[in-house]
Amino acid sequence: MSQSASEMELREEDIRSHYAAAAEMLMGIDHAPRLAQARLTLAAPERSPEISAMNRRFRSTTPGMITRQMARPDGVRLIDRIAESDDDDPLTSAKQAAVTHALRRALSIALAAGAAFADRTGLGELKKANLETRLPAARQGEFGELLGAEALAVLFTFGNALAFLLAPQASEQTVEVGSVDEVLTDNAPLALHGALWELDQIIGLHAKSDDLLVSAVLAYAEQLMAKVALRAETHPRVQPFAEAKYRVEADDFTLAGFTPARKARGTTLTMAFKKPEEVIGNHIAKYQAMRLAKMLMAYDFSRKLNPFAELGGFIFTFMGDGKPGTGKTTLIQMMAGMINDYCKIAGYPFRYQNLSIDNVDSYQGKSGQNAKAFITSVMDPAVIGFGTIDDIDQVAGKRGERGSSAGQQEITAVLMEAFAGANTVVRGNATFGMFSNYPEMVDDALRQRAGARFLVDGPQSREDYIDILALLLGKNHAIPVGEHDLYAGQEIRKAVAASFEGHSQPHEDGLKAVWAAVAGKIGPLDTLAKLGSYLKAIQEADGRFTGRAIKNITDAVKVRAMDFELPDEWMEKPDLFLFKDYDTKKAMIADLRTPITVEMVVQEINRYADSEFRYADKSDEAAIEGAVRDMRRMEEAKRRYLEGKG
Structure with missing residues (x-):
């Protein structure tokens, strides 16, 4: 060198x-x-x-x-x-x-x-x-x-x-x-x-x-x-x-000076990797995970910067939420497997780490130390890093929640500072995924630090269910497929286009009411002024919809402007792209960008706002159910007390 x-x-x-x-x-x-x-x-x-x-x-x-x-x-x-x-x-x-x-x-x-x-x-x-x-x-x-x-x-x-x-x-x-x-x-x-x-x-x-x-x-x-x-x-x-x-x-x-030098230390993964075709449904989440895996590979080790991070469109943090069994673990296995394979071809060190409930410690300060070590390891500029926090609702505590331990609160504080703190530097060599079956239980401020939202909703269509049945049964049978083009519905670009189009209108009832009221007043959302009016109306309906939410939406729009996959050939033959100098890689990526459209902005506003309304509804319902249970317990305790007294 x-x-x-x-x-x-x-x-x-x-x-x-x-x-x-x-x-x-x-x-x-x-x-x-x-x-x-x-x-x-x-x-x-x-x-x-x-x-x-x-x-x-x-x-x-x-x-x-x-x-x-x-x-x-x-x-x-x-x-x-x-x-x-x-x-x-x-x-x-x-x-x-x-x-x-x-x-x-x-x-x-x-x-x-x-x-x-x-x-x-x-x-x-x-x-x-x-x-x-x-x-x-x-x-x-x-x-x-x-x-x-x-x-x-x-x-x-x-x-x-x-x-x-x-x-x-x-x-x-x-x-x-x-x-x-x-x-x-x-x-x-x-x-x-x-x-x-x-x-x-x-x-x-x-x-x-x-x-x-x-x-x-x-x-x-x-x-x-x-x-x-x-x-x-x-x-x-x-x-x-x-x-x-x-x-x-x-x-x-x-x-x-007093800045530590970092030697590349990769880890040998033993997880069972999944191929993209083994992820059924979850089209947008799968598509964005596949693109993010390739984005990471554009990182320049000499400049210690990724052109995607400079041009916009790099996903530093994302939240994957869905019901149990919808494929969150499979998505992690697919993304880690893709990055691992790309890094092997390029000769780059790859480090994957998961922050789990095991890292929550009863010893004061130890949980925070564990979280800091996790962040430091994944963000090491000498490696390509992928960090996950599975079941984040259990690992990181919700501030003000009586059930959250001191260790969970420590982890929340560390993650909030690391993901969007004053000293956070996004180089584009690492990404963090937070996954949960109950995202409404995640601290609001921490959840909003997830720049992208991956709704992991599993198989949805009849075709999805046929595909997943055929995939899981394996090949040790002679049952005919019947009238179905196996895995045709998983063709990623076609499925993703349909999924994005579906967000041209809101999905959650609360957001639908806001949409109807705004559209009734100002008509189609085709200017920045009208889009701003829609955002203000959402904020009035949900006070948690702050400037950070707008930043996350605009970041997601920039990702859509990068709505292209780096060609597979660029990953398979590193000399074509990966081993180019930083400025050349940046120019090659810039040439592939597409213009931002109003449809993109509307769809990303709805995607993000739908997730927040969904979390709020679940959170409110959970709180109501908890209050009802407490009332029933008190009534039963009162009844038993009076019976014992009599």
């Missing part, structure tokens, strides 16, 4: 010149913790002194932790700690070696970055003057501040490079390592010693297998970066590092 004009190079020879110092730190350092508390202490030996000297045993001071081997009284030897992570195996495993090499490389990159910072800020000259006892008293304050800034730069670079280099070794296992406390800013060497001491503690506690070893080190690196970046916000003289951009060509690693 070529180096941009704004990037400075961290030369390979400069990095490798620190290999010896990095290896020495891994082999053994002495460090007495200053800010952190030791999590483990030395246990009394149970064997002969000779054996104990070779293989000391330690016990945890952390409640609930099992006995593990711990930091030695003669210093921290991280290489030995890593080798002991699989207990009795005398040979070093591939992952242990990978961790050790990543640590040496990350330490060397960090030391090289520290040297570059010292050269850039004049700290190198101040160090030399200090060693020679000729540092002016007037500059001692500046010297101390620069030493602290260098320590923060070196610590962040260490964590950043370590996370980047170890990313390909990551598994699906995760480790909670707690807070990172031993963040020292006296000088860079002491800062690294403190970091290695704390990492040794964490490995001793958590690394019970190779996968857990990698997960523990990665978790530590992430926590270290977060703590250092927070400290750097108020520390003086860090700007030269924060504004610098360095390139490590051999690792394809870019160091951009």
Whole structure:
């Protein structure tokens, strides 16, 4: 990959010149913790002194932790700690070696970055003057501040490079390592010693297998970066590092101040994928899911932007709702399968994750952490991401609802901020689908953050039911089809055109009344003024129909303007489109756009408003039924109370 004009190079020879110092730190350092508390202490030996000297045993001071081997009284030897992570195996495993090499490389990159910072800020000259006892008293304050800034730069670079280099070794296992406390800013060497001491503690506690070893080190690196970046916000003289951009060509690693670099980490999916022809009915939902799968593939990894996100028409969030058994899971399996296949052809990393009820935790703050980790993982700009929240009415709590737990409320807050918050950046590499059988139970503000609505209503026509019967029966029979053109009704463009046309008129009774009143006053909706009048009338009928609803409608209209499928050939032969540069891809997409029509706008207003009226009706009916049940219970309780009293 070529180096941009704004990037400075961290030369390979400069990095490798620190290999010896990095290896020495891994082999053994002495460090007495200053800010952190030791999590483990030395246990009394149970064997002969000779054996104990070779293989000391330690016990945890952390409640609930099992006995593990711990930091030695003669210093921290991280290489030995890593080798002991699989207990009795005398040979070093591939992952242990990978961790050790990543640590040496990350330490060397960090030391090289520290040297570059010292050269850039004049700290190198101040160090030399200090060693020679000729540092002016007037500059001692500046010297101390620069030493602290260098320590923060070196610590962040260490964590950043370590996370980047170890990313390909990551598994699906995760480790909670707690807070990172031993963040020292006296000088860079002491800062690294403190970091290695704390990492040794964490490995001793958590690394019970190779996968857990990698997960523990990665978790530590992430926590270290977060703590250092927070400290750097108020520390003086860090700007030269924060504004610098360095390139490590051999690792394809870019160091951009206190911003974490992300290495592509895909996941191997084991779900049962479905083909589009196996999704019966749900024509609009299927069509939009198929198009969205191809839209994601237009993402440009160099520019970190998707032309669809810039031109308009990219679906960042969508809500799929329908009765149980109408095909929501099948739709997820189809879309994930298509993206997975396209990514395999292009060689792109694909990450699919689902946020489920299992992520709601009774421990305060843990549910929010789970939701943040889910969002961060899917939105990683180094991958194509697809995130789903199935049964979102159970996962995310409705604010003000007495039945919602604190954990559910935490997840709601995180999702609302992630989907449409002040810091939300839609790059076009990831999309999120929320699915529910009871969308009326989803918090109104969270539901309105779904930019598109997929009504998953399952088979509808006689032809649909014949098709799904034939599909599910399979081929182990000789029953004739009869007078029916099998799967002809599933021809997607024909079915979608009919489905969109069906929204030229409202479907829900409440919206029908608004439509009739507006049409009776102003006639056909053929101008922006008349369309605005219709929207205002909807808002008067339902106060939740706010400006966000209008944005979602206009976004859906822009999607309709992109009412084309990227040719299958473009997905099958990446050189035709996927591997083009960003501007070429953008121009190719722009050429396929169609003009926005008033029919599109009317249909999308009705589609969106129908869904909101449908949710409101269901929500009101559910509330009424609940109130009736409460009244009946109170009447029965009163009757039994009076009988018992008599």
